[in-house]
Amino acid sequence: MSRLLRASAIMAAGTMVSRVTGFVRTMVLAYAIGTMAMGDAYNAAYAIxxxxxxLLLLGVLSSVVVPMIVRAQQHDPDGGRAYEQRLMTITTVALILVAALAVLAAPLLIDLYTTDWEPGTRKFEVAVALARFILPQLAFFGIGAVAGAILNTRDRFAAPMWAxxxxxxxxxxxxAAYAVIAGTTGGDISKVTNGQLALLGLGxxxxxxxxxxxxxxxxxxxxFAFVPRFDLRNARLGEMGRAGIWTIGYVIITQLGFMLTTNLSSAAGDAVPGHGIxxxxFAFQLFQLPYGVIGVSVITAMLPRMSRGVTEGRLDDVRGEFGSSVRLISSVMVPVSLLLMVLGPAIxxxxxxxxxxxxxxxKYIGNVLQVYGLAxxxxxxxQLLLRVFYAFGDTRTPVFVGAGxxxxxxxxxxxxxxxxxxxxxxxxxxxxxxxxxxxGAMVAWWLAARRVRGLGGWEIGMALTRMYLAALPSAVLALAAVWTxxxxxxxxxxxxxLIILAVGGGLGMLLYLAVAHRARIPEVNSIVGMVAGRVGR
Structure with missing residues (x-):
């Protein structure tokens, strides 16, 4: 637990700063372009x-590439260096081609992700122009993702979380420059100029x-010294393809769901301006904050260790790593989820x-966030359960779970x-x-428990129950703050x-920590002890 906690803390610190600056970014975005047609056009282009x-890379990275890099580091005579160089070469070349094709297909992509945005209308044309400026980032994002995966397999977590x-x-x-240049017309899609669109997209x-x-x-x-390698015979593309085909299938299914979401939300925005994409x-970004700070950090530290445990036949270590991860994540997620359901608009x-x-x-964004608190x-x-299958090199089961x-x-x-x-x-x-x-979590749990011969469901369930009981006074305090x-x-x-957040959120979390400490919830005590130790230095 202490090793996982330390690694997760390093990543959580960087992720916290990243998320805070991300919030500032979103705040400035909302200030500059708003939630009406201009905001919808930008967010549609940005999502593509x-x-x-x-579809092409990020899902495969976590489920296929990281375990394959770990195996190459363990079994290849050069410690996997040549394999990592081939992977970087293939990724760079492929994503440059994909980015070029995506720019050409921008009108089609915007049409796929929206409803009733007719070609020739101002909203459609602005979204296409922004997409053409934003889509070239595909190549750079992919290169950075592979670099981050290689760093993670070497237990170097700081840079991927701080970049x-x-x-x-x-x-x-x-x-900020756009807001200054555009002034009060920055959110008016009928008045935005081509130069302003270029600033937004290229920026x-x-x-x-x-x-x-x-x-x-x-x-x-x-x-790591990058040397371009085009000897694809040694790139294990066949092995990657066999493992990755199911992951790609899972990503396709989830992206079809996301496409439906953007189409329905764009239709809602057309019916009631300001209630669309x-x-x-914005609500989804806020919902992702606690998971991004704690969940992603724990998962990133957990997956390589679970992969090593599976490779070496140590299923007890796999079960232990999973149980520690669930309890550690839930010790934060449980109170935060209740507070989101109460304090959404105040946030x-x-x-x-x-x-x-x-x-x-x-306020409407906050109402959507309140509902997201349930999730x-x-x-x-x-997400943790999917990594159990990925550690075994099983990318097929997550497809069926994800499809359902x-x-x-x-x-x-x-x-x-x-x-x-x-x-x-x-x-x-x-x-x-x-x-x-x-x-989906219930089905995935049942399947994963069969794979590793039990996941300690009773112990984890009891731990979650204690966390929810410890968090209830905080939710009541937050409700009282809102009503008052x-x-x-x-x-x-x-x-x-701000007053509601200070009382309901700030004092509410302190109350949770106090109650959880008295209830002897070990994960909360570990976090409090680690923070107290660092503050006392």
Whole structure:
């Protein structure tokens, strides 16, 4: 536990700074372009390269490439150096070609991810122009992702977690410049100029270029010397293809679900301006914060160790690593999920209600975030369970689990979209997400437990129960803070929201830590002890 905690803490620190600067970036974005048509056009264009990267690379990295690099390091005479160089060469060449093709296909891609954005309309043309400026980042993002994977297999976690900070700082500067240049018309899609679109799009890409450079420099400092290698016979593409085909299948299925989400949310935004893709995107980014800070850090540290445990036939270590990871993640996710469900609008008003984004628009983002709070714990456990299969080199089972989860999500999204008024449609999409991942986590748990001959479900279930009981007083305190502030001050504004967050969020988390400490929840005590030890130095 202590080793996992230390490695996770290093990554969590970088991820925390990354997420904080990411919030600043999102705040400046909301200030500059708002949540109406201009915001929807930017967020639609911005989502496409990440969808393509998920399809081609990022899903394969975690499930196939990291375990293969670990095996090459363990079994190849040169410690896997040549294999890593081949991997970097193939990735660079392939993604340059993909980026070029994506730029050419930008109109088709925008059409795929939206509904009723007709070619020739201003929203469609702006989205296409932004996509053409943003899509070249595919090549740089992919190179940085492979560099980060190689660093992780060498237990160098700091650079991959801190590099996004550079990206955020670059884009914050670009967005601030756009806000100054465009002024009060920055959120008006009818008045944005081609030069302003170029600044937004190319500035977004410049952030990814800077991020990739940081990772490449970090890789060089640990002794990696990049030598282009085109001897594909030794690249193990066949092995990678056999393992990765199922992962690609899983990513295709999830991306089809994401495509449905963007289409439904864009239709909702057309029906009720300000209730479309942008509030969904902003709420999802906030929802991902606790998972990104804690969950990704723990998973990144966990996967190489689980892979080594499987390779060496130590299933007890695999079970122990998984159990420690679930309890550590849940000790943070449980109270945060309850607080998100209570404090959603109080969180989003101070962040987003500036410039081109109104208070009412920020409140709606908070309403969507409240619904997302339901999904936080199931989503995190689901992601951990997938890594159990990936550690075994099994990329097929996650496809079937992911297919079922995505199918349930798709059906529920369509049902809620049809039943709910358009102003609540995006909230319905978030609820469908929560239900689907809760069901998916249950199925994945059953299958993973069979694979490793038990996951300690009773012990983990009891630990989660104790965490929820310890978090309930914090949720009650947060509810009391919301009710009192509304009775005394009326509706939400910037100052009222800060008061609610200070009492409900700040004191609420301190109350949780105190109750959990008295309840002797070991994961919370480990975190408190580690922080206290560092503060006392």
């Amino acid at each position: 390269p990440y969808s393509i990267l998920d 996004p900070v550079v990206n955020n700082l670059v884009v914050i500067g670009v967005l 977004t890409t410049a952030g990814i270029v800077a991020q990739a450079l940081v990772l490449v420099i970090a890789l060089k400092r640990v002794g 942008t509030p969904y995107t 989003t008003v101070p962040i987003y209600a500036h410039g081109a984004t109104s208070v009412e628009a920020a 936080l714990v199931p989503f995190a456990i689901f 989860t995505t199918a349930v999500n798709a059906v529920l999204m369509v049902v809620f979209f049809q039943l709910l008024p358009a102003r609540y449609a995006v909230m319905g999409l978030a609820f469908a997400y929560a239900v689907a991942y809760a069901l 502030a509304q009775q005394v001050f009326g509706g939400l504004d910037f100052l009222n929201s």
